[in-house]
Amino acid sequence: GQNIDQPTEMTATEGAIVQINCTYQTSGFNGLFWYQQHAGEAPTFLSYNVLDGLEEKGRFSSFLSRSKGYSYLLLKELQMKDSASYLCAFDTGGFKTIFGAGTRLFVKA
Amino acid sequence: KAGVTQTPRYLIKTRGQQVTLSCSPISGHRSVSWYQQTPGQGLQFLFEYFSETQRNKGNFPGRFSGRQFSNSRSEMNVSTLELGDSALYLCASIGAGGGEQFFGPGTRLTVL
Numbered sequence: 001g002q003n004i005d006q007p008t009e010m011t012a013t014e015g016a017i018v019q020i021n022c023t024y025q026t027s028g029f030n031g032l033f034w035y036q037q038h039a040g041e042a043p044t045f046l047s048y049n050v051l052d053g054l055e056e057k058g059r060f061s062s063f064l065s066r067s068k069g070y071s072y073l074l075l076k077e078l079q080m081k082d083s084a085s086y087l088c089a090f091d092t093g094g095f096k097t098i099f100g101a102g103t104r105l106f107v108k109a
Numbered sequence: 110k111a112g113v114t115q116t117p118r119y120l121i122k123t124r125g126q127q128v129t130l131s132c133s134p135i136s137g138h139r140s141v142s143w144y145q146q147t148p149g150q151g152l153q154f155l156f157e158y159f160s161e162t163q164r165n166k167g168n169f170p171g172r173f174s175g176r177q178f179s180n181s182r183s184e185m186n187v188s189t190l191e192l193g194d195s196a197l198y199l200c201a202s203i204g205a206g207g208g209e210q211f212f213g214p215g216t217r218l219t220v221l
Contacts, residue, residue: 031208042199042212043152087151095164097142097210101151 002026004100006088011106012078020073020103022088030091032064032071037085037102046073046086075105083107111136113202113213121219127188130216134181134202141183142210143175146197155198158183187218195220 004024012018024032031050035043049055049064049071061074073086085102092098114133122128134141143155154167158177175185181202187194197217201210 033210042214044212045209048208089152095140095157095159096154096167098154099144099152101149 002028002092002098004088004090004098006086006100006103008101009104009106011108012075014078014080014107014109016078017074017076018078018105020075020086020088020105022071022073022100024069024071024088024090024098024100026069026090026092026098028092028094029066030093032062033087033089033091033097034060034062034071034073035087035089037087039084043087078107080107080109113200113211115198115200115213115216117216118214119217119219121221122190123221124190124192126190127186128190128218129184129186130198130200130218132183132185132200132202132213134183134200135204135211138202138204138211139181140203141177141181142201142203143183143185144199144201145169146199146215147195152199155185190220192220194218 006022034046037043047062054063059076064071085104087102089097089099116131140159142157144152146152156166156175157164161177172188177183197215199215201212
């Protein structure tokens with residue numbers, strides 16, 4: 001079957017670093033997405049990992065291990081505006097994307 | 110370049126009615142996917158269309174259907190509405206290179 005898991009909620013302090021983990025199981029896999037979704041808004045694209053390794057984009061980095069079915073999103077120098085849901089999703093390669101339930105991140109002062 | 114647009118933004122229906130939602134992708138994008146988002150469930154894949162053809166569908170009952178027109182605009186229809194169909198319905202378009210999905214603002218459907 002296909003499934004994807006990520007923590008429901010996380011809390012971190014402004015200025016700190018937080019890592020949001022995601023594990024998945026699937027027979028078909030093209031790549032792993034991370035999206036950010038603020039309350040009441042549409043998801044916006046953060047990253048897409050196809051190969052193993054770490055990809056850095058400003059304060060955000062995403063890591064993928066295909067053999068372990070594991071990814072994480074690393075957010076550095078947290079800001080209050082980073083309070084949002086972070087959605088992990090994988091491209092099955094069959095014109096279908098499977099999303100996790102999302103991790104709600106609360107950034108406190 | 111204009112983004113993905115969805116109409117209507119909000120809709121209130123009663124059980125047993127049917128509803129049609131519309132999605133216009135980014136100009137030049139031919140792939141459109143639809144998702145249902147409910148609290149705790151996350152985004153659930155409904156179906157994907159490309160050049161008027163449904164290429165994949167999720168695990169939803171037959172009451173959920175969709176189509177795509179030659180201009181890539183897409184519609185989804187839900188018949189015989191149930192209370193559990195209350196959700197945010199999102200569509201997303203993908204460019205020719207694949208990868209990133211660009212989401213519309215969604216249609217918030219409430220079934221009473």
